[in-house]
Amino acid sequence: MIRSDAARNRAKVLAAAEIVLGEQGLTARMDEIARRAGVGVGTVYRHFATKEALYAAIVSARVDLLLDEAARLRAAAEPQTGFFRFFAQVVADAARKKTLTDALRSAGIDVKAEQAGQRTQMREALADLLRDAQRVGAVRPDVDMPEILALLRGASMAAETGDYSGPVIDRTLAVLFDGLRPLAAHEPLPSA
Amino acid sequence: MIRSDAARNRAKVLAAAEIVLGEQGLTARMDEIARRAGVGVGTVYRHFATKEALYAAIVSARVDLLLDEAARLRAAAEPQTGFFRFFAQVVADAARKKTLTDALRSAGIDVKAEQAGQRTQMREALADLLRDAQRVGAVRPDVDMPEILALLRGASMAAETGDYSGPVIDRTLAVLFDGLRPLAAHEPLPSA
DNA sequence: GTAGAATCGGAATCAATATTCCGTTTGAAG
DNA sequence: CTTCAAACGGAATATTGATTCCGATTCTAC
CATH class of the missing domain: 1.10.10.60 (Homeodomain-like)
Structure with missing residues (x-):
């Protein structure tokens, strides 16, 4: 009891x-x-038991939420937007709380087994969404996971450490997404 | 003596x-x-006097080198490429040594006066290169400094903390640069 | 209501590092 | 070759913050 x-x-x-x-x-x-x-x-x-354990518990919970979100987006079957929405979601989460990337950064080396699993899941979820988006031509076919991960990490870290206003984040992501789209014309940037 | x-x-x-x-x-x-x-x-x-002072001395020297590079690129009068080259230069520097963004991040709040000056210079150099590039149509006209800075910070931090191979960095920057270009077709990504 | 176990609070302890201090060594000047 | 101020090395100190410990306080079960 x-x-x-x-x-x-x-x-x-x-x-x-x-x-x-x-x-x-x-x-x-x-x-x-x-x-x-x-x-x-x-x-x-x-x-x-330790500060790290407490930290891990919290990060873990947040990652689970993001994973749920990824699954939901995938199920919604709108491959054109799912990938981009999830990407934006992760960045927004990082902007809100400074824990996710911190973990990736400073820990970086000694990822606990449990978290390693989540990391894999995260990667897979993203890869699925990317594949869907590429299939329907929403993302250029020549990009691959390594650069996607680099972009996501970079965007998350920037959002987390800087004190950017929401509109700046939106405009930044818009530029980034335009780079990921196929030859089609750019979206107009959201106003600052 | x-x-x-x-x-x-x-x-x-x-x-x-x-x-x-x-x-x-x-x-x-x-x-x-x-x-x-x-x-x-x-x-x-x-x-x-302190670890921070030593740290500052080194960062300062590196930033000076980058500023020189910016000036050189601007003087070379190739506005189409100057901006992109400088951007890549900064990211490459971050990838090589993990000091620049560290300073921006953890210090972040308490920037010393001297460094504040350098930060301004950096921003101005980048703004100049951006303006040149936009004038000749190498960069879309609707992007502005805030998002450029966010992208640069993000790319630098990702390069610094991750253990990405050179090709991945190149491909990542290629995507990013494509997002910054005007409607024109994408560059083919460098092979991984 | 009471006993016993589990949980609490927070002072004391431990560990890791930046920084200081001072007896010893070294370079420059005459 | 001396002299002595400046610089050196590195042990000792100070600080910061995580973690442990234990007497005091709840719970829950009976």
Whole structure:
């Protein structure tokens, strides 16, 4: 039987950590997370063995949401837009909270097994959407995953670290997407 | 009169720091820099008050080189290619050493006065090249600096943190550049 | 209502590094 | 060749922040 206060506190810690890590990334302090959760640090540690574990739990949850979104977009069967929407979705997520790319960057080297799985799933989801889009001619046929991943990482990191306003992100993505489209004319950029 | 050994050591420290910081970014340890320079930590500190100061000295030098390059490209009077070459140049530099974007990122907030000046210069150099390119129709007229900066930052960060092979970077930039070109047909991507 | 186990809070501990200090060494000038 | 100020090396110190520990406080079950 899980004690009710334990469950409550765990939730409070997760919520606080999501906010604090989202604002400050990996450099956030455990004290701060505990303080904002209204519990002692000891409690944070009873629920999550290390800062990294806490961090992983949150990133993992967010990636799952993105994966759901990818599946939904694919099921919607609009191959012309699915890929682009998902791409924009990921970037928007990065802009909102600074945790995703942080993980890729600083961790980078020592990805935990669990996360490695998610990473693969993410890659596959993106590859599927890309393939669909290319099949219907919405994305030029000569681009491949490596450059897509590089572009996505770059866009996410830029969105995450800079303090770009929404319109700038939209215009940036518009340029990027135009580069991915087949010879067709450019979309007009959204106004700044 | 500057003692000869002092001058020599200063140079050794700078050289070592360029390598170590280039490999490990801001997380590199002062011990390590001292060790590789073949001097004691005390010596490092006699020449550079803090790690940040040492870091700043190196970044500053690199930015100066890039600024020179921008001026050279502009003087070469090939407005069709100057902008793109410079963009690629910056990204290549980021890929080689992980210091530039680090500074923009983590510092981000507290940019030193000196560096603020360089940042302005960088922005102006880029704006000049962009204007030239747009005048001759090499870059679509509806893009503006904010999105250019976002793209450059993103590309640099991706190049810096990922372990992309040269060809992938080339292909990524090719996509990106195609998005910046006017309606004209895409360039064929460089082979992977 | 009470006992016992689980959970709490947060002070104390530990670890990792930047930075300082000072006795020792070295270069420059006379 | 001396002298002495400047520079050196690297041990000692200071700081920052994660993690551990344990007495005090809840829960839950009976």
